[in-house]
Amino acid sequence: MEPLFANSLENVGRTLLNFLAIGGGFLLGSIAGWAAVRVAAKFILLAKPNKTISLIARALGGIAGAILVALFVFGDGGWGFGGSGGGLPGGPGGTDKQQPGQPINEEPKAEPKKIEPPKIKPKPPETDDSVKVVVLGGDATQDRFYLLEDEKAPSTLEEVTLKVEARNQAKKLSRLTIYVYKNSAAMDSAVVGDLKDLARKLDLSIDFPPVQRELRK
Numbered sequence: 001m002e003p004l005f006a007n008s009l010e011n012v013g014r015t016l017l018n019f020l021a022i023g024g025g026f027l028l029g030s031i032a033g034w035a036a037v038r039v040a041a042k043f044i045l046l047a048k049p050n051k052t053i054s055l056i057a058r059a060l061g062g063i064a065g066a067i068l069v070a071l072f073v074f075g076d077g078g079w080g081f082g083g084s085g086g087g088l089p090g091g092p093g094g095t096d097k098q099q100p101g102q103p104i105n106e107e108p109k110a111e112p113k114k115i116e117p118p119k120i121k122p123k124p125p126e127t128d129d130s131v132k133v134v135v136l137g138g139d140a141t142q143d144r145f146y147l148l149e150d151e152k153a154p155s156t157l158e159e160v161t162l163k164v165e166a167r168n169q170a171k172k173l174s175r176l177t178i179y180v181y182k183n184s185a186a187m188d189s190a191v192v193g194d195l196k197d198l199a200r201k202l203d204l205s206i207d208f209p210p211v212q213r214e215l216r217k
Contacts, residue, residue, distance in 0.1 A: 018073040022066050029065020033057035130175035130207070131164055135184040135191055137215065145191045157194050168202050176204045181215035 037057040132149035144154035148163060155163065167173060176199040178192065185191035187208075199206045 018070075021073050022069050025069030026062040026066035029068075030058040030062035032065065033059075033061020036061070129171065129173055130177050131167055131173055132177040132179065133160060133164075133195060134179045134215070135181075135195070137181075137183045137185065145185060146195070160195075161198055164198060165202065168204075173202070173204055175207055176202075177207045177209065179209060179211055181211050181213065183214040 034054055034057060037054050134147040134149070136145050136147060136154055143156050146157065146160040147154045148160065164173075164176070176195065178195055180187055180192060196206060
């Protein structure tokens, strides 16, 4: 029972000291308020201070001083009269012992980064915007030197011109592919030159795929 009784006396003594400090704060604040009124009256107003104003100033100054002291002695970070961690015994102090249930400086584990698979863009469907013409050999009869890719019968220059123009109107073409075999009309012949003129007329690019064999008859 002695430690409990001693702690009670210590708490009572500490409380009395706190209230004495508050009283001192009130007294100092009252004096400061009275002095402020005197100085203001003498140097600013150039008149004697009013008694009522002096009393009000002393009361307000005392209240302000008491409040400031109370905040220090009863709040955290006081002057040692029972403030947290003060100089008098009984204030809560630090400890070097590890509190139970608290982790010892454990760093949070970083979450593994999610690796997203690369996105594969679908390949657009290939569109063939060209027309293919095979140049026949010099033994072709009736000036039929041209054979369209999907036809079996050769055509004249007028016929192949109409067919290419019709296909260009149905589906805008961009290229005219001309196949010239070893046994076809020569590359510098008028037969091939007429196809070049047709391509320029329709604003088509010209392509000559390399052919290293003869055309089967």
